[in-house]
Amino acid sequence: MHDITAEIVTIGDEILYGQITDTNSQWLSEQLDLLGIKVKRKISVGDEMQELLQILRESESRVDLILLTGGLGPTSDDITKPALCQYFGCGLKTDEKVLDHITGFFVRRNRPMLEANKKQAEIPTISEALFNRLGTAPGIWIERKGKIFISLPGVPYEMKEILTTGALPRLKTFFQTPIIYHKMVRT
Template sequence: MRAKIVNIGDELLIGQTINTNAAWMGEQLDLLGIKVVSSIAIADTREAILEELESASKDAQVILITGGLGPTKDDITKHTLCEYFDSELILNEEVLEGIEEYFKSKGREMLQVNRDQALLPEKCEVLINTRGTASGMWFQKDGVIYVSMPGVPYEMRYLMIHEILPRLKAKSDGGIYHYTVKTIGVGESYLAEEIKEWENELRAEGLKLAYLPSPGIVKLRISGFGSSEKDVKDKVHSYADKLEELIPQYIFGYNKDQLSEIVGIKLLAKEKTLGICESCTGGYLSHLLTSVSGSSAYYEGSMVTYSNELKMRILGVKKETLEEYGAVSEPVVEEMVKGGLKAFGTDYTIAISGIAGPTGGTPDKPVGTVCIAVGSNDEIRTFTFLFGKSRERNIHMSAIYALNELRKMLDD
């Protein structure tokens, strides 16, 4: 089946509200093997809604609509759907009872506009929304399914999970299974060259591969489609295993794995602790680590030593080292790690110093030059990277590359 997603609301068009509904709905439909051919946000007007419904029905069998179902006069979706399906509003007693109970539980007075939300198109199948007062509506016309839902994300998701997806699954002739392999430290084009024979074999077996690049990371999404979920999963996983044998040096995780979580798991397994000494990243690496629940079990803390004075006074970096090599150098980050290990009393420390930009670069050390050191009292490893000219990208890349080097050290 082919589907279109229509999100109604002026707030989506002017950027006042981020349209998270479309992304989540698209992901859920894809898992059912339903292809999303378009996703659009439209104005909350009769003309826009009618035009989009007519257009969408020409090349999709499922049209999912969110928004415009509130109690106020500017929410006109329900009335426009009556016009499109040549229907009229009638009072649904079951919905009315639910709305009355909803307001009673909140200790609030129910107004006439709230009561009017129990008025629903006669020709629709009502989908009861226990998370709010706006019901879902299921229509069918000329072989096309139309479903209207509230725009509030948690109400929409409730209806999708409990009412809509099970019905669509029953009508679907198969499912899609995705498995994502995450790589770091290798460019998309170089990676494609490395795995081209594996990719050709994979595609010959009826599987698909998508390259999903982001700063520093390339995700390889392997997809299979079929009526037997087990057979599809087995085939996808067999090719993922082959890929791990082919490029183990680049793979750090799978599906929703995050580097900060993976490093944390490895530190916990070894019962080791970590401290951070940051300069150009300004605390961003520490933010990534503390975003993980339970990180206090292994993460001790950080020092953001932005100035040379603090590098010397707090971390014990030698003045002679700074004068000879500069703050952005492997000798300096090595001394930062040594100072951090002593100050934190941790098993491992990471140090970062770089030129995030857009100013501060020199011919010898252009913007994007970053030095990283990871180490323990037994071993310190240092690295120099050249990332680029974007300050935000350089900060992000510095943090994830530092985490990756610690991950590799923990694996050795």
Template sequence: MKLILAEVVTIGDEILYGQITDTNTQWMSTELDKIGIKTVRKSSVGDQEDKILQILAEAESRADIILLTGGLGPTKDDITKKTLCKYFNDELIINEDALGFITDFFAKRGRPLTEINRLQAAVPSRCTYLANKTGTAPGMWFEHNGKIFVSMPGVPHEMKYLMTNEVIPRLKTFFETPIIYHKLIRTIGVGESFLAEKIENWEDNLPEHIKLAYLPSFGQVKLRLTAVGSDENQLKKDVDDEIEKVLPLIQPFVFGFDTDDLEVAVGKELKKRGLTVSAAESCSGGYASHMFTKVPGSSAYFMGSVVSYDNSVKIKVLGVKPETIEEHGAVSEETVIQMAEGVRKLMKTDFAIATSGIAGPDGGTPEKPVGTLWIACAMEGRTIARKVQMATQRDVNIQYASVVAINLLRKMMNGDYES
């Protein structure tokens, strides 16, 4: 079955200037994927006729479906309709259905229908008018050289209404689309290149209809398996079979699948085992605690935290020895171990995590440069600390320290005290 390809084009100078954030293309691509249509390109173009004409021609050459958003307002800077007329050698006409809707739209609001508003009902004569019941800008559907062009407003809720109620149903009727099935394997604590080496032979022997992608983020790599075919149940079975083959190669690094976040997966395991955890945070400033507490029901296992940003709090609240900080510094293995053990004793929890580091952008030394992070996890009779060297970006270091700390907790719960 032929894979149907789509290109999404956003029109408007405001997008290129960075004055608004384009959320449309992500949402549209997700909805297209659900019906077996693959988005091959996302483009943005300003309010310039020649540039829009150029991108329309390019999109037509590589996609079956071209979806446009933006440039449909009533003012002179909105030129999409006129440009579409030029591209299709067409002319604008007043669509009576559109005019009736717009007239009623303004009447219900007690506002006069101006000539500019009336021109919102003008659409290219060759298009199929798509009723936008959430605004005055029309949706327009074109069939041209076996390709589908759809123009919609750039306002997100108007675009979503048209996509949901008009465009998606028509595309499902017009095209016979395959099923696209995705499955994510979520790993942590292993680099992308190292992971690729471990599964190289498995990856090389994947069936032709299953593709693999590596999606790295903070300390994590998601492996996305994408299968394309006509039988959803068979695709799921094929992907599950491949996962069964690869898991023995990477099991220590796997913490979940699909939408499982690390903190959710760890929280589920804590709750399942009836265990509790607390946190002592310095460089992460409470971010690890935030990760835990944003999960509904986390009060069942997360007892609390101490943000010991100043050394006096480490000493007075957590019980870190003054001589430890004097001799080794706040950013050290010895200090972070005492932080973890201190908060565990204070909160009376089964586990405790701790972070201390130099988040940056300044404060580093030749011995302890910015990005030096010490992480610890304590349990009854055992405390493990790990040193991590990251970069100079403060927000990255804060998030990374939190992720590493929670992952160390995950590993200790699973009896992994060495890696």
């Protein structure tokens, strides 16, 4: 059995410009370590399509699990879904369960739902939605040639919820992982 390896990619200009602190990759690293998955690299990329595509190519060639956070929102600079579609050569489909959830989200708050919000129910045709009960952007699960790509919202509490309730249980059954023990020796 070989070590299961992962790379974590945080997406957004706001991370590179220092406008927000990346706490997602630290938490994700802890969770993967508990599962026995070795994180080999963490990288942050801005809202640049070609940069993200290059990182996807590199990561797929290096590791078993590629975990992305950020870029799933309703604004024009949210490039993760278009990048995944371009990378995998597929289009988008509307996930009706996600659309129903988003519609209810706005109805409960007595707010109008914009077309941009409806687009959040779109996921790559080759993917499955990971349900987000706390927000409007679903996570995305893609399997290809024994590799897993998981894309999660950048909002930390949404990312944690989706990973904990949707992605981690699936990862446990997909990968047979050893327990990783760490010891600190002080001399």
